[in-house]
Amino acid sequence: MSKWSESDIPAQNGRVAVVTGANTGLGFETTRALAAHGASVVLAVRDVEKGKQAAARITDTVPGARLSVQQLDLTSLESVRAAADDLHAAHSTIDLLINNAGVMHTPYQTTKDGFELQFGTNHLGHFALTGLLLDLMLPVPGSRVVTVSSIGHRIMADIHFDDLQWERSYNRVAAYGQAKLANLMFTYELQRRLAAHTEATTIAVAAHPGAADTELMRNLPAAIRLLAPLVVPLIAQPAAMGALPSLRAATDPGVLGGQYYGPDGRTQSRGNPRPVTSSPLSYDQSIQQRLWTVSEQLTGVTYPI
Numbered sequence: 686m687s688k689w690s691e692s693d694i695p696a697q698n699g700r701v702a703v704v705t706g707a708n709t710g711l712g713f714e715t716t717r718a719l720a721a722h723g724a725s726v727v728l729a730v731r732d733v734e735k736g737k738q739a740a741a742r743i744t745d746t747v748p749g750a751r752l753s754v755q756q757l758d759l760t761s762l763e764s765v766r767a768a769a770d771d772l773h774a775a776h777s778t779i780d781l782l783i784n785n786a787g788v789m790h791t792p793y794q795t796t797k798d799g800f801e802l803q804f805g806t807n808h809l810g811h812f813a814l815t816g817l818l819l820d821l822m823l824p825v826p827g828s829r830v831v832t833v834s835s836i837g838h839r840i841m842a843d844i845h846f847d848d849l850q851w852e853r854s855y856n857r858v859a860a861y862g863q864a865k866l867a868n869l870m871f872t873y874e875l876q877r878r879l880a881a882h883t884e885a886t887t888i889a890v891a892a893h894p895g896a897a898d899t900e901l902m903r904n905l906p907a908a909i910r911l912l913a914p915l916v917v918p919l920i921a922q923p924a925a926m927g928a929l930p931s932l933r934a935a936t937d938p939g940v941l942g943g944q945y946y947g948p949d950g951r952t953q954s955r956g957n958p959r960p961v962t963s964s965p966l967s968y969d970q971s972i973q974q975r976l977w978t979v980s981e982q983l984t985g986v987t988y989p990i
Contacts, residue, residue, distance in 0.1 A: 688949070688957035691718050691929065694936045698723035701779050702935070703772065703818070705729045705757060705811065706786025708739035711833065711894055714928035715783060717743045719935070720750040724781070729757040729768060731786075759786055759810030760796035762984060769817035779821040781935050784811040784832040784868070793855040800983065801850040803860045808867035809984055815875070816986040819887070823989065828887040831934045832872050834945070835893050836953055838865035839964045844976055867976060869945065869963050874973040875988075876943040882990045888942030890934040891963070894927030895948035895955055922948070922955045930958040 702719050706712040707728035716726045720743055730736035736754035744750050755771055758764035772779070787807040796805035815830055822828040842862030845851070851860055868891065875889040930946040940946075945963050950956035966972070981987050 689929065689933050689937065689959070690957060691925075691932065694718060694722045694932060695938065696723050697936065700724045700781060701727070701776055702781035702783065703727040703729055703755070703779055704783045704785055705759065705814070708732065708735045710924045711928045711931065712783075712785040713739055713743075714925045715785060715931050715935075716752070717747060718925075718928065718932050719781070720752060721747045722936075725751040725753075727753050727755050727772065727776075729755045729786075731756070731758045757786075757814070758797075759806045759814070760798075760802065762798050762810075762813055765810055765813045766817065769814060772818060773821065776821060778825045778828075779818055780825050780828050782815060782818055782822065782830045783931055783935060784815065784830070785931065786811075787833065787864075789835075789837070789861050790857045792857065793851065795850070799850070801855075801860060803857075803864040804849060804851075804867065807861075807864035808871065809980060811868070812871055812980045813984040813986045816984075816988045820989050822887050823882070823885050826886050829935055829940075830872075830875065830887065830889045831931055832868050832889070832891050833893065833931055834868040834872075834891050834963070835861075835865040836895065836947070837862050838869055838893075838967065842866040842964065843966065844870070844972055846975065846979070849979070866964070866967055867980075869967040870969075870973040870976050871980070872945075873943055873968065874970075874977050877970075877973075878988065878990045880942060885990065888940070890940055890942065890944050890946070892930035892934040892946040892958070893953070893961075894922075894924075894930060895950065895953055896921040896927075926955070926957075933958040 707716040708730045728736045740752040757768040794802040841859040872891040934946045947961040948956035949959040
């Protein structure tokens with residue numbers, strides 16, 4: 686089979702997509718590609734002005750692109766609920782939800798609700814948003830929830846139920862690994878629940894970009910950032926390539942619920958998208974279910990399935 690690329694995206698006319706973190710990096714490229722193939726795309730972003738600037742840049746290259754900007758701060762459950770309310774008012778249905786936004790290797794900080802920043806933003810914010818929008822997706826044949834994880838889910842990663850918010854001690858790499866492992870476990874558990882919902886055709890899929898040259902690099906240790914101009918071109922691929930796994934997960938007719946897409950290179954750091962496997966721990970159903978229960982308790986969001 687030939688390598689899957691942006692040209693393989695089928696027509697998306699009539700479909701509504703919501704992309705979090707759409708103003709830069711992977712989210713920007715995902716939005717641009719979906720708009721270029723006819724989708725109406727909502728740029729769900731923390732900074733509305735930056736979102737408008739991103740939409741204008743896309744329109745410059747995709748004349749007639751159907752774009753709108755929605756304020757969404759994943760570090761605030763109040764903002765997540767307000768965004769969900771706005772999206773309900775603006776759209777009767779949603780075809781694609783791409784949970785793309787995230788932070789990586791940040792110094793210890795908490796969200797507005799007191800959650801460790803990486804876990805709260807990357808996992809809990811998206812868990813809440815998905816639960817609040819799922820009723821707009823369930824009636825839509827072929828609708829999909831795509832959540833972006835990372836090869837970092839394998840690095841020092843576990844779900845630390847005894848200290849989920851890293852209040853006793855903090856390791857920014859391990860905290861990122863936990864958050865990205867949670868993204869995968871959320872996807873697998875969501876797919877199991879969707880599959881048990883007899884009337885739903887919505888599926889949940891995960892993706893990772895490999896090593897992509899995006900703004901997430903800004904929180905790497907100073908010594909690595911100094912070397913970045915020399916190292917990044919050798920190990921990372923452009924954001925447009927990094928977005929391909931998400932785009933395939935969102936649009937390829939052959940995608941199955943519960944799959945995980947990443948680059949086809951030997952270390953999954955570069956290349957074209959294909960189905961890949963995640964860590965053995967990520968498939969542990971008992972941990973997935975426990976994480977789901979805890980996430981409902983922390984966010985106050987329960988799912989309509």
